[in-house]
Amino acid sequence: MKVGIQVVALYTPCVPDWYHCMEVIAGRAAIVVDQTNERYQPASLPRNERRRATNSTRLAFRLCEQVQNHASSNMADIPTVFASSGGDYDVIHKICSALSLDEKFISPTDFHNSVHNAPAGYWSIASQSHAPSTSFSAGDATFPMALVEASLLCNAEQCSTLLVAYDIPPPQPLRTKRPIEEPFGIALLLDPESKAGESKVVLDIVLGAAVSIDSQPHRRVANVALSNPIARCLPLMGAIADEHDAEIQFAGTPGVKVKVTHG
Amino acid sequence: MTQQAPIAISSFTVTSALGTGRVPNYRRAIEGDSGLGRCNFSDAASLDTWIGEISNVDEVRIPSDLSPFDCRNHRLALLALEQDQFLDDARSTIQRYGADRVGVIMGTSTSGIRQTEMAYASLDSSGELPDWYHYLPTQNIGAVGHFVASILGARGYCVTISTACSSSAKVFASAARALQQEVCDAVIVGGVDSLCLTTLFGFASLQLTSSIPCNPCDIDRDGISIGEAAGYAILERTHTQPAAWLLGHGESADAHHMSSPHPEGKGARLAMQAALATARLEPEEVAYVNLHGTGTIANDSTECTAVCDLLGTAIPCSSTKSLTGHTLGACGIVEAALTIQALQNAMAPGNHNLRTRDPQISANIIGKSHPIAATHALSNSFGFGGSNCSLLFGLDP
Numbered sequence: 001m002k003v004g005i006q007v008v009a010l011y012t013p014c015v016p017d018w019y020h021c022m023e024v025i026a027g028r029a030a031i032v033v034d035q036t037n038e039r040y041q042p043a044s045l046p047r048n049e050r051r052r053a054t055n056s057t058r059l060a061f062r063l064c065e066q067v068q069n070h071a072s073s074n075m076a077d078i079p080t081v082f083a084s085s086g087g088d089y090d091v092i093h094k095i096c097s098a099l100s101l102d103e104k105f106i107s108p109t110d111f112h113n114s115v116h117n118a119p120a121g122y123w124s125i126a127s128q129s130h131a132p133s134t135s136f137s138a139g140d141a142t143f144p145m146a147l148v149e150a151s152l153l154c155n156a157e158q159c160s161t162l163l164v165a166y167d168i169p170p171p172q173p174l175r176t177k178r179p180i181e182e183p184f185g186i187a188l189l190l191d192p193e194s195k196a197g198e199s200k201v202v203l204d205i206v207l208g209a210a211v212s213i214d215s216q217p218h219r220r221v222a223n224v225a226l227s228n229p230i231a232r233c234l235p236l237m238g239a240i241a242d243e244h245d246a247e248i249q250f251a252g253t254p255g256v257k258v259k260v261t262h263g
Numbered sequence: 264m265t266q267q268a269p270i271a272i273s274s275f276t277v278t279s280a281l282g283t284g285r286v287p288n289y290r291r292a293i294e295g296d297s298g299l300g301r302c303n304f305s306d307a308a309s310l311d312t313w314i315g316e317i318s319n320v321d322e323v324r325i326p327s328d329l330s331p332f333d334c335r336n337h338r339l340a341l342l343a344l345e346q347d348q349f350l351d352d353a354r355s356t357i358q359r360y361g362a363d364r365v366g367v368i369m370g371t372s373t374s375g376i377r378q379t380e381m382a383y384a385s386l387d388s389s390g391e392l393p394d395w396y397h398y399l400p401t402q403n404i405g406a407v408g409h410f411v412a413s414i415l416g417a418r419g420y421c422v423t424i425s426t427a428c429s430s431s432a433k434v435f436a437s438a439a440r441a442l443q444q445e446v447c448d449a450v451i452v453g454g455v456d457s458l459c460l461t462t463l464f465g466f467a468s469l470q471l472t473s474s475i476p477c478n479p480c481d482i483d484r485d486g487i488s489i490g491e492a493a494g495y496a497i498l499e500r501t502h503t504q505p506a507a508w509l510l511g512h513g514e515s516a517d518a519h520h521m522s523s524p525h526p527e528g529k530g531a532r533l534a535m536q537a538a539l540a541t542a543r544l545e546p547e548e549v550a551y552v553n554l555h556g557t558g559t560i561a562n563d564s565t566e567c568t569a570v571c572d573l574l575g576t577a578i579p580c581s582s583t584k585s586l587t588g589h590t591l592g593a594c595g596i597v598e599a600a601l602t603i604q605a606l607q608n609a610m611a612p613g614n615h616n617l618r619t620r621d622p623q624i625s626a627n628i629i630g631k632s633h634p635i636a637a638t639h640a641l642s643n644s645f646g647f648g649g650s651n652c653s654l655l656f657g658l659d660p
Contacts, residue, residue: 105468112469115425117426125649133426134514136404140399174379177399178398254421
């Protein structure tokens with residue numbers, strides 16, 4: 001199953017965008033040590049929604065807007081795949097905390113933000129897109145499965161397709177049970193196989209028998225966001241940033257293997 | 264997608280407040296024998312609402328090697344797997360194609376959140392969650408896909424789609440893509456959602472729950488009745504004698520509001536239109552529409568506007584949510600099962616509890632079960648965030 005890569009976006013506090021990531025891998029920049037941790041303000045959300053946006057929605061929008069800033073064409077009506085292993089941990093914490101009290105009051109906004117597809121819903125409203133959108137989780141296998149789901153959708157729809165994969169750290173007491181320490185996300189604007197010849201980077205994705213171990217990430221990003229399941233993409237991102245062809249594998253049952261070729 | 268090749272549905276099963284297995288679900292739906300009762304669920308007994316609760320879910324035993332998965336959602340998932348010889352059908356499908364070639368695509372909206380609710384109610388003196396609480400195999404959205412794959416021994420493509428009330432309809436679309444592009448040779452699709460305080464109190468806070476058994480499309484409708492359910496189907500590229508065929512699917516986004524549908528039903532219309540287009544069928548070839556029909560003022564009027572715009576006002580339509588309750592992430596698979604059985608028996612269930620049709624709704628809402636042509640039928644599922652999915656079923660490829 002082949003897809004071409006049109007645009008890449010990436011965010012984690014110590015590597016705040018894809019350009020920075022490529023510079024780190026090339027040895028021309030350092031990982032950011034003194035992170036500002038400012039709350040991202042999604043430019044494409046109206047002011048009220050922007051003010052009330054959850055951390056999960058802010059991370060997804062940061063990635064989508066990074067793609068939008070670099071995409072050569074309009075992002076409206078692009079099919080999307082939003083993949084997050086745990087979705088909005090903050091809202092789940094708020095709701096379950098509220099339910100443990102006698103009043104059991106859940107704010108209406110918290111409730112509609114608790115659906116796993118909330119960021120996808122907000123993005124479809126912001127981009128005024130009626131195109132199909134899927135949101136899902138596969139636990140710690142979310143990133144490799146997201147590559148498969150997005151490629152299937154891209155090749156079925158025969159048009160550019162946006163993959164957004166992200167996870168935020170849960171608040172305590174959930175964090176002890178789901179130890180993710182920092183946010184991490186990536187987004188890929190993909191082209192179908194029929195147009196992949198025009199892309200600089202082509203992925204050939206094969207899902208098959210169990211694989212026992214992930215490929216190693218590039219040593220310069222080897223310690224980035226280790227506890228975040230979406231950071232399992234880093235070996236692949238390194239192969240995309242690098243200019244050599246490579247084969248990257250993702251452990252699991254099923255396993256996923258990705259051949260990266262540079263045009 | 265411009266065209267979808269027919270996908271065989273070789274087996275299916277459903278468990279809801281109407282009963283365990285296909286037969287009681289369809290029989291009670293046709294008889295108009297609703298499974299709704301007054302809410303008496305846990306701490307939500309104080310809510311003035313009706314629900315579709317399944318008895319004895321908490322008595323189901325999770326196999327000991329899968330005990331970290333233990334939660335109401337997975338007990339219901341297992342209860343439903345044990346009906347209609349579905350476990351046998353699934354396992355023989357896996358044997359035929361090889362475990363690596365069989366995918367599992369599940370849908371859920373709240374997964375095992377009940378487990379987290381109970382854990383938060385049992386914080387210890389230092390504010391820590393109890394030792395018995397395991398987040399990843401229960402609450403995590405991906406857990407139900409992994410659980411079902413583990414029970415069945417399937418080792419292929421495995422994801423859990425979570426798009427609110429369209430979840431277990433979208434699983435069919437995702438499976439169609441995986442089959443057509445040969446990432447899988449068979450896919451077990453399904454959905455499960457179980458009662459929890461989050462949805463009972465959450466929908467109440469949005470003032471979307473009714474204090475009487477829901478009555479979709481009725482002039483006096485005022486909200487939903489929440490239900491729990493689980494169901495499954497086996498999809499393959501071909502089969503000698505399938506139960507039915509998935510002929511088309513359509514997905515869209517409303518791009519309007521997080522918890523209210525597009526006022527003209529634009530997304531609903533796009534989804535139904537795409538289902539017809541991918542099946543290469545004309546509106547007049549549809550014999551029945553199983554509406555999403557939640558019983559809210561907004562959903563029913565916008566959905567029926569879209570139905571009438573696209574399909575006209577003659578095709579029999581009904582919502583089955585007044586029989587099963589609104590089973591949220593499971594409603595896609597539940598209503599797919601009822602729609603398939605409607606075709607198999609050439610008899611569609613009626614829109615139970617309809618007393619006076621809303622005059623603003625022009626669709627042909629059948630109040631009681633009604634004969635239909637055994638040809639093609641549409642099933643709609645629309646969710647929060649404006650996520651829409653419409654599935655087109657038929658008896659011939």
